[in-house]
Amino acid sequence: MFTDRRDAGRQLAERLAGPWRDPLVLGLARGGVPVAAEVAAGLGAPLDVAVARKIGAPGQPEWGIGAVTADGPPVFDAAASRLGLSSRQLTELCEEERAEAARRVELYEDGRAPAPREGRDVIMVDDGLATGVTAIAALRAARAESPRSLTFAAPVAAPDAVERVRREADDVVCVDTPAGFTAVGRWYRDFGQTSDTEVVRLLRDTS
Template identity: 40%
Template sequence: MIFSDRITAAGKLAEALSEYQDRNPLILAIPRGAVPMAKVIAEELNGEMDVVLVRKLRAPGNPEFAIGSVDESGWVYLTEYAEQAGADQDYINREVSVQLETIRQRRAQYTPMHPPVDPAGRIVIVIDDGLATGSTMIAALHALRNKKPAELICAVPVAPPETLRKLEGKADRTVCLSSPLNFYAVGQFYADFPQVTDEEVIACLAGSNRREKE
């Protein structure tokens, strides 16, 4: 399945999640690519949106390759191949520090006027534009599980089968529209896949539905 763009994929995800419409779901995007998608889904489901801040840990010499991830609390997930990729403990400690600083900067930039929306007791749907290794989604689900949502859902347009297997048990439900065997990168499943800028993220969050705080 090829999606024309993120907004089209978001519309299809909203259809797949229609049972949560008008149940005030909290739609949490993993920045940056998923933020415009979460806005669409929140509007379609009549819910609320925010971001969940996690960062991948980059492999030495290969910043596009994830060897793990870190959440906003500092909890670290490492893949089984992190050491094989050349990441010793000193490297991991430095990379975690770098990514935590990025998380702090993004929190200050994205949500300067309000704290993160509390997921406790809520239907929480975590959105990304696709999963490759699944590292950041695993960190996001771990962080949110600790905050006691009523139901925790992972929802993505596309992910390889082996990544979906890694997610088993980490969410109450996983919704994935396409799970191709020949998977190289998320972008190969979009006709139009531009980078989402910080300015776009801020605009989406500023214009999002925050009835509970008004």
């Protein structure tokens, strides 16, 4: 059980102790950014943001059937094929979330140029890993920018999701992968929502 995202980030930073070559820590917005800020501080590395948006099922937006970044290809899980959605429906769902991802990238960058990923050891951090589909979309977008290595890190993760994400990242680092995972928030005493304002502040304060 973690006290909050900051506590989780500090514990995760201990697991991520180097050596790293020109490391860059990416917080997966929004909840991953406070965790990533602590990791970046612990590693003495710069912090930047990664944005991926869950694609919800029609009429059931909380049921994630995929994910997409602002400019990368969408990732769909097996549930999407079972819904019998047409390619047009999938495209519409994807483009709506892609537009929101682009809006958030612009907001979070706040006029800053994104930190370069090429040739660096990139560590992508989230506050937890449930299904892995959002992480996979973000990892594929980061991989396209030619990092030297790409690591995914989270304080807590579902074991099956770790195996899925491991196919996309060079390494996956977690503090705990409990068999009775159920949900990320279960493993935090304080799991309040992270606001856009907090994300912008953390990125500004560590730039």
